[in-house]
Amino acid sequence: xxxxxxxxxxxxxxxxxxxxxxxxxxxxxxxxxxxxxxxxxxxxxxxxxxxxxxxxxx
Numbered sequence: 001x002x003x004x005x006x007x008x009x010x011x012x013x014x015x016x017x018x019x020x021x022x023x024x025x026x027x028x029x030x031x032x033x034x035x036x037x038x039x040x041x042x043x044x045x046x047x048x049x050x051x052x053x054x055x056x057x058x
Contacts, residue, residue: 043051
């Protein structure tokens with residue numbers, strides 16, 4: 001787990017966004033959690049209706 005000190009910009013960061021010890025920066029875990037939460041959301045009914053209409057035309 002990263003501390004607030006690890007997440008801040010500083011000399012320990014390289015130009016590739018990784019910390020000095022080669023680990024991913026702390027913000028990557030938050031980005032992954034956000035992505036996973038969006039992927040797990042159900043499709044809205046309006047989107048399901050649109051897909052059904054497109055299937056009917058095939």
